[in-house]
Amino acid sequence: MKIVISMSGMSSRFTNAGYTVPKFMIDVDGKKVIEHIVELYPKDSDFVFIINDNHAKDRELCEFLDKLDLDQVEICCVPVHKKGPVFSVNTFESAVLINSESFFDFKPLPNYAQFSSTNDIIIQDFNNDNINDIILVGNMYHAEIETTRNDSGNGLLLQGIGNGDFKEIAVSKSGFFAPGDSKKIISLKSKNDNLLIIANNDDRLQIFK
Numbered sequence: 171m172k173i174v175i176s177m178s179g180m181s182s183r184f185t186n187a188g189y190t191v192p193k194f195m196i197d198v199d200g201k202k203v204i205e206h207i208v209e210l211y212p213k214d215s216d217f218v219f220i221i222n223d224n225h226a227k228d229r230e231l232c233e234f235l236d237k238l239d240l241d242q243v244e245i246c247c248v249p250v251h252k253k254g255p256v257f258s259v260n261t262f263e264s265a266v267l268i269n270s271e272s273f274f275d276f277k278p279l280p281n282y283a284q285f286s287s288t289n290d291i292i293i294q295d296f297n298n299d300n301i302n303d304i305i306l307v308g309n310m311y312h313a314e315i316e317t318t319r320n321d322s323g324n325g326l327l328l329q330g331i332g333n334g335d336f337k338e339i340a341v342s343k344s345g346f347f348a349p350g351d352s353k354k355i356i357s358l359k360s361k362n363d364n365l366l367i368i369a370n371n372d373d374r375l376q377i378f379k
Contacts, residue, residue, distance in 0.1 A: 171214050171293075172267075172274075175207060178222040178248045192225055195234070208238060215241035222250045264288045264306070268334040279304070279328060282338045286310075286323030290355045292366070301330040307352035307368055324349045325368070348376055 181193040189196060194204040208217065219235050226232065226247045236243050264283045267274040278284070288308040296303045305327050310320040325348030328336035341347050348355075350370035358365045368376040 171211075172216045172218060173211050173214050174218045174220070175204075176220045177204070178220050178225075178251070180222070180224075180250070192221075192231070195231060202234075204235070205238070208240070215239075217242070218244045218246060220246045220248060223247050224250050266304075266334060266336075275334065277334045279306075280336060280338045282326055283328065286320040288323075289353050292355055292357050294357060295330075296327065297329065299330075301332055303330045304328040304336060305346065305355065305366065307348045307355045309349075309351050311351040311371065321349075321351075323352075325352065346378060350376075352376075 177192070177194045179193075181189070184193050184196065194207070195202050198206060204219075217238075217240050221231075221235075226245070232245060235245055261278075263278040264287075265276055265278045268277055283306060286308050287310050288306050289310070290308075291304055291306040293302050293304055295301060296305065305325070307325045308320070308323040313319050324341065325346055327339040327344040327346050329339050330336055339346075346366075348368050348370075350368075350373050352368050352370050354369040356367050358367060363379045366378040368378075370376065
């Protein structure tokens with residue numbers, strides 16, 4: 171999977187607070203913010219970083235991104251702006267990008283997947299029909315002061331129906347219910363079962379068979 175990370179803003183709040191590097195280059199617990207973000211995707215190593223023209227002039231910054239422990243790194247630039255995420259992101263929909271011959275087709279997920287923010291997904295054929303399905307978890311309880319808490323998500327199973335399209339599977343049918351501040355979901359195979367394990371912020375683990 172190709173991971174696209176947009177970080178083209180000016181980091182104005184951090185600059186005004188005295189920081190001299192972009193937000194994604196700030197050190198936190200011995201690593202830069204962008205390193206922590208990359209580590210959220212341990213199974214992926216193909217990344218696209220979107221930065222602005224001013225950052226692109228910083229050779230040390232670009233070399234740092236290029237030398238991250240990844241198989242493929244692409245750095246894209248956009249003009250300097252002061253519009254924050256509005257400039258580089260024109261939708262907040264959770265979606266899939268379908269790899270076509272020339273580019274990626276943007277396909278928003280069904281409505282139930284838009285109720286809250288999505289934090290993690292697993293792409294897997296859950297019903298053995300040779301079409302990939304999606305199971306996702308989300309919510310964000312600890313929002314910034316200027317944004318509201320996201321807590322409308324209950325986790326969701328989306329059945330793949332071909333051509334990159336999906337349909338929602340009701341909780342009563344799927345049995346999958348994850349209403350917490352869910353940050354991570356992993357799939358594990360035990361001796362007798364396939365397990366889904368969900369990590370919830372400040373709460374217990376959830377395990378589904």
